[in-house]
Amino acid sequence: MKDINYISKDAKIGKKTILNAPVRLVGNAVVKHSCEVGSYTFINSGTTLFPGTKMGKFCSIGKNCELGAFDHPTTWLSSSAIQYNLKLHFPDYVDDFEQKKIVRPSETIFGNDVWVGSLAIVKRGLTIGDGAIIAGGSVVVKDVPPYAIVGGVPAKVLKYRFDEETIERLKKVKWWDMSISKLKDISFDNISEALDQLEKRKED
Template structure:
């Protein structure tokens, strides 16, 4: 059975049968299409992955469970979303991105998982008895809303990427990224903010990604000052209604 099914829980069992899992994946594809999204035929999306709004999962992408993907987010060709990842709305996930990549222990005798994980070589006599330590490969990883992850970047497990952030192509992110921060390099370092601190503060308060699509009509997206002012007015009118 494929490794990416191991986390699925179905009808009270630890793992579904292959037929049950395939049916659930087919149901997810159908539901996604009905919402206006797409899960490509060659994408491997665990039956236990959650989404509430349309998403787009490209060819060859892999999404392990448990994971949540917010509305209007797309995961490009070849990207991998590892377990315990939550991705917000309106995110752009580039080709071959890895989110929640495993951390290995470098303080142990070995960085190899024989010391703590039964996932590999468990049928080899004497191997399971060596698993005496505790380690978690995939700590919870969070990607906020309106985040752009450039081609081939790696987000290490346990990291939090703030709303509006940008990660440059090929970067390796080992630490949290602040909202609207642009980072790049190996390891990733701050380049600059997308906007000045006042605009960032105002944008975060608007939470525009939570507004109905109809509310975003006629917003001058290309002029950030006018866009923020327009969205603030929309928010104010809703609060006073």
Template sequence: MPGPFADPNTVNPVLLPDGSAHAGTVFLKPVLDHPRIEVGEYSYASAHHPPDDWAAHLAPYLYPTSPETLRIGRFCQIASGVQFITASANHRHDGISSFPFMIFGGDDPMSRPSMPKPGRDTIIGNDVWIGTGATVLPGAEIGNGVIIGAGAVVSGRVPSYSVVAGNPARVLRFRFDAETIARLERLAWWEWPIETILSAEAEICGGDVDALERRAPRVG
């Protein structure tokens, strides 16, 4: 019989053969104490050199006073070297110069002409796998079940269950046909109780959507 599944509030959920915890892998929900970041249960990040501050490591330009948010769904997998470049990193670039005069002194920075307008939130769906060294740019909206290749630079809207790679990232293919994607979006397995998810592990990690639908919790 398999051992108990890691509690979503565990900081280091991966155990090494000697029983010690792997410091370089964390469930994000218990380690992110940042007013502008929302993250779902069981989403994890890895780092070859674990940081003291995971929020600053993943989103270095997202400040407690930033107007935008970073929202990450459940069961996301974030590899080492991934960064989310949120909107507070932006410079104004609609005029002649992009130089940020407002950060080098003078009046209230928020009132200065060089201050860019607030940008969009960055939104990561559920069950998204972000490969090593990928960069997610301000305001990106990544759908459910997306796979992002190592080193990709991602912006804009990324459709659910697509595979994207490159700089700039582009859709290489879809993991399933449109009808199957719609069925998977309706199933939203990531919202099921964890016991149901674990009992359906073979179906979730396999390709039989009919079998997964039979596993879905019944409502009413």
């Protein structure tokens, strides 16, 4: 079967962005320039991936999230963009303020099998580990470990999806990189049995 993306007519995709089919963008989802999205990832309406966001495979992203959003300086005289981006916001007043260079992280990284609940915000420059879950409405300001479930404002680790041994097996098998043929008939609803099957098929 030919690789196909499912893109809503209202969705927007920036330049130099790579969608590794199949990817689904729903409603008015926005993936800005220089992003990359892995296969079988679903991005819901109202969500924005800001420039330089890299997202793995099999991710599920809820509605109205801001992922990798640009922040404002907090240690300068002002938090206003008049100090560093006047041309974009007030082009008729470019001579009023000397512009300063602002340095921000170039990428925000989401691993594979990440679920982000609706209305979540993820600060630019963070790394969200494989298998992590971000609760809806959370504000994430720190890196999230693999298979952690985080929530709150600011988000904190609430618990982990599995015990340490299971997480280590998942990190080693990296099922998301296996061919679709090897994922057929896996016991998805039984983590122990699924891992046994995946480990055996990876060896074949």
